[in-house]
Amino acid sequence: MVKSKKIVTKKNDYAQINNSAAAPAVTIKNVANYCRVSTATVSLVLSRNPRISEETAKKVFDAIERLGYRPSAAARNLALNSTKIISLVIPQLDHIFVHPFFSLSINGIYDACVANGYNLQLEMASFQFAKRKRYLRLFQERATDGIIYVGSTLADTYLREIEENNFPFILCGSYFKKMNLSYVIGDNAGGARLAVGHLATLGKKRIAHIFGSFNIQSAVDRFEGYKEELKEKGLEYNPRLVVKGDYDEKGGFGAMKKILPYKPDAVFAGNDLMASGAIKAICNSGGLKVPEDISVVGMDDLPMAAKMSPALTTIRYGIYEMAYRASERLMEMASGKITGQLAEIMPVKLIIRETCGAKKIKGKFLKRNAA
């Protein structure tokens, strides 16, 4: 990992004249003594307890200001048995942060934490994470108030231990049919049906599907929705038109190349990234065009979807919102406001842009959907 290297290091230890790090911190006791009240009073003032007189409160606040007092987080944690820390678990993938799905999720979670006075801690769902049982340890050591897991896979069966212990825990964007773990997800099957239904309405008969990975419940659900809607519209399900795309652009490209020989007239991709790859594959194949020859609908409505050219028709359920919401729920669980399993499904919406061909593309650019 870290290679040895020659490094120019310059130190100047005489830089620090005063402010030795050893300076003892100002404590609640100092404040109490300073105003000649008890520590209990100071504590009550800080928690804005109304039974403290205005006068005393002011005196205390002044002292706090003057002495530069800041309550110790550790002491408070110990007394309250809570850390105000939320742990975010994300898959350990090569460029996990690069994936817009995760970036958006993290932003939503971070914002929710800030809004509620929580700190956000980062955990990778690495091999060590599972082996060392960090998902349990964090709770057992009372180092976190709750865990939110974005992007779990069906292989994460160890999560059962969390279920058994009933710790504040929530899944974001994924879930397990066989575990009573709380979760917030998008309406995956519903979204798929919306997409496929739309394509069918446009007269498409040979609608293909690129899925991410059946190791992920949401991909399974999208696939199920795809099949259901085909049946609903009286269209035949053709396994040759369904290929795995691994969630990224490259995978979508490869999947589409495999599908093309079977003459699809439309594709519903399991996410926008794969949709983008699929479009590239189509346009790269002997003059085929999107949407003229093949319609494409994605899912997720990433920021890139609106910027693509042609702009991507897709399913929106609000990734940022989903993550924000899941975090809020988690904090409610952590503070005991809600108990038991919690399941929320974010509603989906079809965002019609250009790649489905529902709108005629006139000239170079068409007025886009608000995105």
Next chain:
Amino acid sequence: MVKSKKIVTKKNDYAQINNSAAAPAVTIKNVANYCRVSTATVSLVLSRNPRISEETAKKVFDAIERLGYRPSAAARNLALNSTKIISLVIPQLDHIFVHPFFSLSINGIYDACVANGYNLQLEMASFQFAKRKRYLRLFQERATDGIIYVGSTLADTYLREIEENNFPFILCGSYFKKMNLSYVIGDNAGGARLAVGHLATLGKKRIAHIFGSFNIQSAVDRFEGYKEELKEKGLEYNPRLVVKGDYDEKGGFGAMKKILPYKPDAVFAGNDLMASGAIKAICNSGGLKVPEDISVVGMDDLPMAAKMSPALTTIRYGIYEMAYRASERLMEMASGKITGQLAEIMPVKLIIRETCGAKKIKGKFLKRNAA
């Protein structure tokens, strides 16, 4: 909230039969009572103090196992006055996590934390962050052991307060000339000189430069290196050949479009993203080709550089390694192993691939540099 229990006599010294959420946590006292030793002994066993007999140690470990004891993080923090938490501050940009520079940095920092038993906490350098003085508060409340800031700008003058207080703090990839804050950076000027020198050696006379933003010290340094090397090689500095590119692909594209009218024969881009944008601009301009007509050299050596076609010649200093190293240093500061200002400069290396034209491109693909 699990609150107050009857404090009468003995606590439950028996093993937990079931684990309802309200079950009080097993404490060090339970373990001590269970093995009929003192809490001090248990504590010493846990810190693997050699003065404890093998026998007792075994007994204690067994009890810990049997009772499922896990030390309370808060209690330990309070006693040790340390949290084993490192705070990572990153700029609040729209898709901050998408930028490979930050992804790589975060990965390096996370890995260093895990390797050293630290937890990683996330902070955005938002308006609130500065206004609420979180950068100070985190220390004052002893909520963190150290802060690492990736991607600070020259506008972050409030950091002076941290300097004054001498808190464990390190900048990663940036620094301030006028503050004695510790930092780890790449050799920016040196890298620029390497790039420009290489281009000059290839016979280039009109070497352009796309810089990120002069609000960032490293960009300034790269620019300085560029100018120095021009002088060194007896080439004239032409301000028209230097344009701002805002660090991203789009900016690089725009910058290059502005430069093209002035007939450059080479470009040194301040990072790989802008280099990529510049190449697109060149290839998009009336049949110009890279490297035949214009050579391009980037900086950072992102994973994408090797994958580009033609593959990007660039300057490597190891972003992941830089971040890893900065974290290690920070943890050393936090644990008091080192004091005073610390400055490390990661050595740079020229990675010759295809866009500079140093190697002839035969056929479609050329054997690439190991990357």
Next chain:
DNA sequence: TTGTAAGCGTTATCAA
């Protein structure tokens, strides 16, 4: 080699 007990800095329960 082990035990006793004094912190660490809060909060919360009583009593005043």
Next chain:
DNA sequence: TTGATAACGCTTACAA
């Protein structure tokens, strides 16, 4: 309205 003081669960002199 306030004050004493016992928790919270751990570490660490200092004793034994």
